[in-house]
Amino acid sequence: MADTQENTAAETVDEDVKARKEREKNELYALDISGVEWHSAPGTEEHEERVEIAYLPDGAVAMRSSLDPETVLRYTEAEWTAFVLGARDGEFDLEPTEHNGGLAAE
Known part of the structure; x- marks a missing residue:
């Protein structure tokens, strides 16, 4: 059970990191350069x-x-x-x- 909770927590962190990176990229490409x-x-x-x-x-x-x-x-x-x-x-x-x-x- 603990392994399942750890895997779920790790997957949540991975998803959060991916979402943050995607948001950063979108903001970066939205800049007027x-x-x-x-x-x-x-x-x-x-x-x-x-x-x-x-x-x-x-x-x-x-x-x-x-x-x-x-x-x-x-x-x-x-x-x-x-x-x-x-x-x-x-x-x-x-x-x-x-x-x-x-x-x-x-």
Whole structure:
């Protein structure tokens, strides 16, 4: 019986977390970001393909490609922090291949 109650409580918490995250996402995408200032990595030129980010309220971040500025992804502060920390830890490092600037296949 205790296991059933624990499972039900855990499921309720999971549902609450999912609902909160959905609400946060909806609020984030409802923001008018037409006047935000977009930033790119230092040393990139205006005509170069690059990733651009804009800082939003409450630590959120918007990200877009300079080649497709109308498509904007938005991340909550927690999502952005997790991404940045993962990138710093090498979680997104690519194995060198011919397609990503590595050595040509032999």
